[in-house]
Amino acid sequence: MTTLEAPAVAPLARHLAGPLDDEAAPVLVLSHGITDSAACWIEAIDRWTAAGYRIVALDARGHGDSPRWDASDLASRTATGARLASDLQTVLEELRAHGLHGEGPLRSPLAVVGHSMGGVTSLDVAAHRPDLVDAVVAEDPAFVTPIWRRLMAMNAFRQVREMQQIAADPQARFDLELRNNPTWSPREVRASVEAACGVDLGFIAQGCVSPPTPWQEVVDSLAVPTLIVTGTERVVLRGDNLTSLTRRANPSIQTAVIEGAPHCVRRTYPDRFHAITDPWLARHLDADASRSAERTSHRAA
Template identity: 25%
Template sequence: MPTVVTNDNVTLNYIDEGAGPVIVLIAGFCAPATTWVMQQDALVKAGYRVLALDRRGHGDSESPEHGATMARHGQDVENILASLGVDDAVLCGGSMGASTIWSYVSQFGTGRVKAVVSVDQTPKMINDAEWSNGFFGLTDSNKDTFFADGVPDTGKGLPKWKSALPILKLVAKLRAMPKMVSPDTPPMKALLHDHAVADWREVVATVDVPVLMVAGRESQFWPCTHAADSIAGNPLGRSVVLENCGHASNMDRPMEFNAALLDFLGSLPQ
């Protein structure tokens, strides 16, 4: 894998395949860039250049003790885009990868961004009287302890046995298990907490490039209504809900997800 060194001296790995308009794929908590393989192939075939990133602490990138914040992960995206000379990218993030994009946009704007795709990630994980699209059971009163033992089983959404099938498909495609990292290290626990308490709703509502919010109808983490609700006031936003689909939308329903993604990409100004 090629690498980029960030401005705080952390080496990040990425996949670079294909030629054409650039789409940057950013995976979620604990997941490596290789989990996008079913999108990578479809995108390259459709004429796109795919950059799939291993965030710090993920995949084959370095895992420093420092920088375990959403702000720093957003800065890493800027470092990578600047280093590679990318200035017209579609940024596509799954789960925490989507929040990484909103962190980047909040700090650096959209000068290098053509559009954004968020894959089953609510912009606010804490539920309150005004927002019911957060992580099931997460409130301001329990936010400091809710994820102390990792991501809890909510008992909602797609059942576990159905969730295992996409992993088997992924393993068959990669001919290996994807390199998932442990959520139990101090940096990863800190990162998860920082992710959980963030609120990106204003960033999503005011971003000045086209946005596609994808949701799984049977997400195990939050209501699928987060997708439409978060872009309700943004004329550049659109949403899609994938049926019979859990949180890992790009793996649960790869054909349907790829069709929605390619349709959105095809709608963008050339």
């Protein structure tokens, strides 16, 4: 009897930038928030490539150029959240094993940088697979409680309707975002509006923004250097949420709060965001260069 194998899951779209031929240059894997895309990192990509990083900016499943969601992965919010994590894990496994261009095992340090949905997914993968990641930066990660998960599912239809309204008149949304957020880059606003117009509404209807692992377990398990950046206005990690995180006192985690920043911390106050994240990345990736080299040598042995 012939055994039929399950069809392979289509990989995420990757957008590369920076000194791609420099195999010693550290790698930043960028993971965006819900309804955005890799293009929404354009200002940060310009900064980080100028600093000598190689960039792998991902489109999450159902976003940008990545494949749409399969019905099986939308069967439950648990399955959907698990796919978010496995998608990122697969990318990191392939990068570690094959490099950016299939040149062989990655010999430089690698950090994952994520916002909101991408932030909590990055933390989840780093907690479960510390061998794949040398450092993590999470911008206001979408840590959610069971009650919040249920509320998001109940209200997902409103976000679907919002995406439909944006697609019906993208210029109106572009103008509104710039009026409401005068410090935002027009390039990133344009990219964000375009991403919202093409997002997979089946995924949005799930009301899922994170893997299923409880955030407390993720925080307690993290063993790689981790920087969590948040703000004080309409953010996920504020007040009791931030206090609950810091009280767990994981020595691998450092937190930074940018006063007055909303959920899009980086987009609202880019200079203040990069003043915190960039020295931290440089310090930890330089320190972890030897760790990556040892990992590669061990795998080759």
